[in-house]
Amino acid sequence: MAVLGFSSSPIIGGNVDRMVQAVLHKTGKVTHFFNLTELTFSPCRACAHLCAKDNRCKLDDDLKHLYDRIASSEAIILGTPIYHGNMNGFMTLFLERLWAFRHLKFPLKGKPFAVVTSGGGLNPPEKAIEAVKLRMTAYRATFIGSVWFDSSILPCFNCGYGLTCKVGRLFDVYGEAGQKSMKITKEFFKRWEDSPAVVSRIDELGYKIKSFLCQIP
Numbered sequence: 456m457a458v459l460g461f462s463s464s465p466i467i468g469g470n471v472d473r474m475v476q477a478v479l480h481k482t483g484k485v486t487h488f489f490n491l492t493e494l495t496f497s498p499c500r501a502c503a504h505l506c507a508k509d510n511r512c513k514l515d516d517d518l519k520h521l522y523d524r525i526a527s528s529e530a531i532i533l534g535t536p537i538y539h540g541n542m543n544g545f546m547t548l549f550l551e552r553l554w555a556f557r558h559l560k561f562p563l564k565g566k567p568f569a570v571v572t573s574g575g576g577l578n579p580p581e582k583a584i585e586a587v588k589l590r591m592t593a594y595r596a597t598f599i600g601s602v603w604f605d606s607s608i609l610p611c612f613n614c615g616y617g618l619t620c621k622v623g624r625l626f627d628v629y630g631e632a633g634q635k636s637m638k639i640t641k642e643f644f645k646r647w648e649d650s651p652a653v654v655s656r657i658d659e660l661g662y663k664i665k666s667f668l669c670q671i672p
């Protein structure tokens with residue numbers, strides 16, 4: 456039995472990865488971390504007749520080996536970057552594939568889960584958090600809480616054209632004058648560890664999961 460953490464960020468070692476890892480650590484439990492972008496898996500094919508009986512998806516890809524571990528886990532931490540104002544594609548596919556857990560039996564029933572997200576400051580986090588909650592509560596898991604970090608990291612910071620392009624978000628956010636006088640330094644790549652508010656939210660969330668698990672006989 457372990458607490459499992461899944462990050463759907465393609466930025467390996469980025470804010471989402473480290474936030475999920477920090478919540479895992481704070482639970483004080485045996486934990487396992489997975490970055491979903493390192494796995495190969497496809498969307499749900501709606502072959503309900505194949506997964507309904509035993510709650511196991513039959514698609515032969517990297518998620519195949521995770522179903523048993525997810526079903527027997529103590530808790531699940533789900534981390535997603537905000538893309539297009541919502542959870543990203545890897546998280547959407549992953550949660551869709553857990554649909555095998557929604558049939559006659561609900562292996563995730565009552566299982567605690569938490570949501571972690573990081574965004575570029577262009578959208579509030581609620582839509583992404585609600586999207587994850589919607590899927591997980593359909594599987595009857597129990598929402599414990601969420602934490603969000605406004606990284607303000609725009610993809611324009613490392614696309615190579617950020618300081619000249621007129622159609623990207625950097626231009627929208629900083630304006631022509633801001634863009635002209637700007638130097639993209641490492642300070643623009645904010646880290647959640649430097650935000651005391653986020654640090655304490657992460658601590659709280661880890662503690663809440665730990666307390667929830669202590670109450671389970």
Ligand SMILES: Cc1cc2nc3c(=O)[nH]c(=O)nc-3n(C[C@H](O)[C@H](O)[C@H](O)COP(=O)(O)O)c2cc1C
Pocket residue numbers: 464465466469470471472536537538539540541573574575576577578606607608609610
């Ligand atoms: C395809 C794409 C779409 C994005 N869309 C948004 C967005 O809609 N709103 C936002 O605030 N940030 C957006 N971002 C920025 C990321 O959310 C931001 O960089 C965040 O820090 C990513 O977390 P990570 O570095 O841990 O992966 C987008 C980034 C990419 C690559």
